[in-house]
Amino acid sequence: MLTAKLHSGQVVSLAETMNKNYLETLRRKEVFYCQTCGEELILRLGEKRIYHFSHLKDSKCLSEYERESDYHLSGKLKLHEWIKSQGFEVEMERYYPEIKQRADLAFTYGQRQYCIEFQCAPISEEVFRRRTKGYQKLAIVPLWILGGKNIQRKHSHKVSLTSFHYLFLKENNLHQIYLPAFCPQTNQYIQLDNLLTPSIRNAYCHFSITQLMEKRMDDFLEPNISNLPPIKDWLRERYRYKMKLLGKRSKETTNFFAEFYSSAINPYYLPPFVGIPLKYSCALETPSFIWQAFIFLKHFHGYEQGRNIYFHDVYTTVLHEIQKERIKRRSLPSIKRNILPFAIEEYLEQLALNNVLQKVKKHHFIINKSMKMANNMEEWIQEDIIFHRGFCKNANKYN
Ligand SMILES: [Zn+2]
Known part of the structure; x- marks a missing residue:
């Protein structure tokens, strides 16, 4: 600690003076007390550490500041x-x-x-x-x-x-x-x-x-x-992320694979707009690739051009997956508002900006082109290159 109370009630702060002579004199004259528990303190004026006050060895003070x-x-x-x-x-x-x-x-x-x-x-x-x-x-x-x-x-x-x-x-x-x-x-x-x-x-x-x-x-x-958010840095490593994620067997990927294989979807061939960087991606602890894949599966996969997509439905899906513990929210105690809906909204807005969806009005979109999966790696790579070229161009507009 850097402060202590004197018998008179006055508080001594080492932030005000570190003069050794002065502090040595003070130490001879005064008794120091902890402001939290009232116990006696020792003023330490050693050479190795910053001058500070500390409790006696057998102190019962619960002050969390002791191990400073x-x-x-x-x-x-x-x-x-x-x-x-x-x-x-x-x-x-x-x-x-x-x-x-x-x-x-x-x-x-x-x-x-x-x-x-x-x-x-x-x-x-x-x-x-x-x-x-x-x-x-x-x-x-x-x-x-x-x-x-x-x-x-x-x-x-x-x-x-x-x-x-x-x-x-x-x-x-x-x-x-x-x-x-x-x-x-x-x-x-x-x-x-x-x-x-x-x-x-x-x-x-x-x-x-x-x-x-x-x-x-x-x-x-x-x-x-x-x-601007460093989007390109993320995209540069997107293959590595995907490969690492799909190659690893954890609780979250096990659920993920089960869901996708039962729908006869090869997760390696998910379209390039699954797993894109978003400003509010921190709202979820689950990797972006996984939660965006769940949205793809429930709302886009297999549907034709013109199908309505409402923000509310997509958001409900995410909440549902959170309840089933297949998607995990992140706890952000220093951010005052709930940013989860904004993350979902941002995702849909990004898809509209990149012509995957078409925006009708706020929170209402339609599918812009039929959501077919790539048939082979070659096709997938082509799609991926074209999408991300456009995505980078649009990213600046969006910010
Ligand atoms: Zn104390």
């Missing part, structure tokens, strides 16, 4: 300094007794109260939701920032994500999806913009990297995202 790493401590200090440099009053480790929570940082901007949770160690979704709700109960907006060391960048636009990362996914006013992170070692504020998620683990995004001190508060709270 230097990475976390220095992140808090740097974020504190940054908020101050933007001209705002900021409080380190503000304790809210009503909800028994202590925020890493708390500040006011405009008329609103905010708190920052700089999260470096994985926590469960339950803890994440509980803490978020606690702040909301007090009308405080929680701002979760992921510790940058948790980001596993694989290529310039590719990153590996776990369910822990997805807790941090947010939407700006324009409904662009992003993930905020900070690395105190490099002083970089790292924003993953416009995430596209073809599979459970992999995502494509733009890395917007700024030195923290150059980041403006308004752009942190409401980022202006100018990059």
Whole structure:
């Protein structure tokens, strides 16, 4: 911890001073107490670690802040300094007794109260939701920032994500999806913009990297995202995804194969518009190829040109598959609205844009050409090349 209470009730924050002489004198004169549990604390002024307060060994304090790493401590200090440099009053480790929570940082901007949770160690979704709700109960907006060391960048636009990362996914006013992170070692504020998620683990995004001190508060709270989703990066790897997915036997692919073989469909020959990148693909944990294939099977396969397709029916199909546990939703606690219907709507809109469907009006489409499957690999490859050429051209229009 970086703060402690004195006997007088005054709070000492190490964010205000790290002067060793001053702190040594203070340590001789004062007794320090934990703001959460009231137990006595030790002020540690060693050379190896960042100066901090810690509980006595046999402490019963349930404070989740005890196992703080230097990475976390220095992140808090740097974020504190940054908020101050933007001209705002900021409080380190503000304790809210009503909800028994202590925020890493708390500040006011405009008329609103905010708190920052700089999260470096994985926590469960339950803890994440509980803490978020606690702040909301007090009308405080929680701002979760992921510790940058948790980001596993694989290529310039590719990153590996776990369910822990997805807790941090947010939407700006324009409904662009992003993930905020900070690395105190490099002083970089790292924003993953416009995430596209073809599979459970992999995502494509733009890395917007700024030195923290150059980041403006308004752009942190409401980022202006100018990059388009990295669609081409996804498409470049589409064969590999499909092959990997179809070659693997897991619970989700077993259900998938059973369904498709019983309908006499070879999943390798599914049309190229099955498994396309979408802005809201993150709404589902199930790979895009699989959930889009279910839509194909129920609503498109074998039907002729002119058949009506209603958003509502397609959405109902997806909900039904979720109920049967053949499609899995993703939990996104930092995105306020339910984006699942928008993912389905986006899919139908994309199909219309690429002449697979024809749009009659909002939420009403008709099949534009009969949905025949390719008869052999050669035919399929031809279809795939033509479709994706058009898709890339249209992608810019759509954004
Ligand atoms: Zn305590």
